Amino acid sequence: MSVRSRWLLISVGLGVLLNPLNSSMISVAIARLQYVFSLDFTSVSWVIFSFYLASAIAQPIMGKASDLFGRKKIFLTGLVVAFVGSLLAPLSPSFGWLIVFRIVQSIGTSMMVAVGMAIVRIHITERQATALSVLSIFLSGAAAIGPFIGGVLLHWSDWPAIFFINIPFAVSSFLLAWKMIPEDERPASAAPRMSFRKWWVWIDVTGILLFTAGFIALLVGLLSVKSTGHASVVYVMLGLAGLAILAVFVRHSLKAATPFIPLRTFAKFPSMTWINVEFILVNILYYSLFFGLPSYLQTVRHVSEFHTGILMLSLGLCSLVASPIAGRWIDKSGPRPALLAAGILMTFGAVWMVTWNETSPVIGVCLTLAAFGIGNGLNNVGMQAALFRSSPKEMIGVASGVFMTSRYLGTILSSLLLGIVMGGTFNAEGFRLYGIILVVIALTLVFMSSRRREAGTLENP
Structure with a gap:
């Protein structure tokens, strides 16, 4: 890989990591935001909802918009929008304004994620698989270390720091991307040719x-x-x-001719439907722990933000370690064994959660995090492999877009589940009930994985 390609990869990586980093750092700050703005857990959950809902809407839109306006322009604009959102969020006079700036931040970071992978695929032609894997490390690594970074920032400063930390990343990425990303071949004059009505229909x-x-x-x-x-x-x-x-x-x-979410695809390819349903359940399960455990540790167990971040780091690191192992396993044996193992591990972790109390040893928390982390790594690779096996080649682009939408829906539903079960405050009894619900979801995944054919579909009852 040439020196220029490496710098291009770094410039894109510094931009795309802002989305997973900001979606994960906030998990450690929920309890702090409750205290600062005098809100219950249900209300403060909107800081999670707003980010993922905006991401679910913005990413497919910006992917389409890049065909009109150019990928470099979308990427650079996204950096500016993310910079503005990160700068203004700490200055929010109320929680409502924080939600507004959180949405701005989500839209900006989604613009970069929507086109970052395409920029790498188009402009880095040598060792392309390696380049894409490095970009994936930026994405998954940022998500993995986000809670740890959030815990450190809250330990040494306060919640505004989790927004200010984005500024050096945004500035560095902008300066590098401005110089390193080549101009798009599509002329800028192509965008105005589309009438407002056609644009409205095309974007849906x-x-x-x-x-x-x-x-x-x-x-x-x-x-x-x-x-x-x-x-x-x-x-x-x-x-x-x-x-x-x-x-x-x-x-x-x-x-609709070009729907925002292509629901006709589900009717035409039922195997894809089942995979996306499973992926929604997987993300409900994983992000329920991801967002719920930090508040439980800080509110019920009175663990500091710093130590909460350290504990949560094991979740992301186990997921990162499991992913390449899962890739080799799935290449050899197909997705079914890996997905079945993931469901069993997450069931084990959820059952262990039900046994916790205020004096349970920390090792139990670590084992649960390890089980969920390894299960998540197996699921991420296994679900993607199952999707590719069940989707026709000409539908891979659409299938991948729907797959990402399923991830966001699962994440949003996990926060909804937390809000419904916990209500206004976190307590040990509510968290135990929450664990029982997660056991049921995990067992459902085990059942679905056990009935999976090698092609990626479920066997008929």
Whole structure:
């Protein structure tokens, strides 16, 4: 790989890591944000919801927009947007403004993730597989060490530091990307040729608005019912309205020429449907622990942010170590054994969670984190391999986009589950109930994996 290619890879890597880094650092800061803004856990969960919902919407949009405006322009614009969001978030006068700037930050980082892989594939032609694997390390490594970095920053400073830390990354990436990323071949004049109406249809703005409105209404309805402790008619109606809007979204997506989420793909390829359902469950399971455990440790076990970050580091590191091992195993034996092992490990970890109390030894926490971390590494590679085996070659691009949407949906649902079960405050009893729910989800994954054919589909009952 040439020197220029290495610097190009570094410039892109420094940009794309901002998305997983910011989605993971916040897990250690939830308890602190509750205290600072005098909120319950349900309310502060919106700092998680907003980031992932914005990412789920922004990434496919920006992928399409790069075809019109150019990948370099989208990447550089994303860095500027992320810089602005990271600079303004610590200055938020209220939690509402923090959510606004968190969304801005999510949109900016999503712009870079949406085009970063494509930039590497197009402009690094030698040892391309190595380059893509290095970029994946930027992504997965940032997610793995995010809670540790967040814990260190909170130990030495306060919650604004988890936003300010983005600024040197954004500036460095911008300066390098400005110089190292070649200009796009597509002329800039191509974008204005598309009329506003065609652009609206092509991006599927109607579908995006329906999906966003429906999902937010449903989340507010469900979370508010739990946090108030009674089924208010207003919140019930809001949740039902959200379901109705999502139903309209489904109908629209089935008819749209270029839908935001290509639901027709699911009907045409049922094996892909099952894989995405499993992937949603996998992410509910993993991110339930990822976001729930730090608050449990700090609120119930009174562990410091610094030590919480150190404990959470084992989760990400085990996932990183397991991924290359999973790759070799799956190449030899197919995805089924790895996915079955992942389900068993996560079941073991969830069962152990149920036995915890305020005086349980720390080694139990570490073993649970190791089980979930290894299981996540096996699942990430195994699910991707199963997707490729079940998807026609001409559908790989669409399948990968839907796959990422499933990841975000699982993450959002994990936070929703946390908010519903825990309500306003974290306590040992609520966390034990939460563990029982995770056991059920893990056993469901074991059952689905045990019935998987080698092609990636499930056997008929």
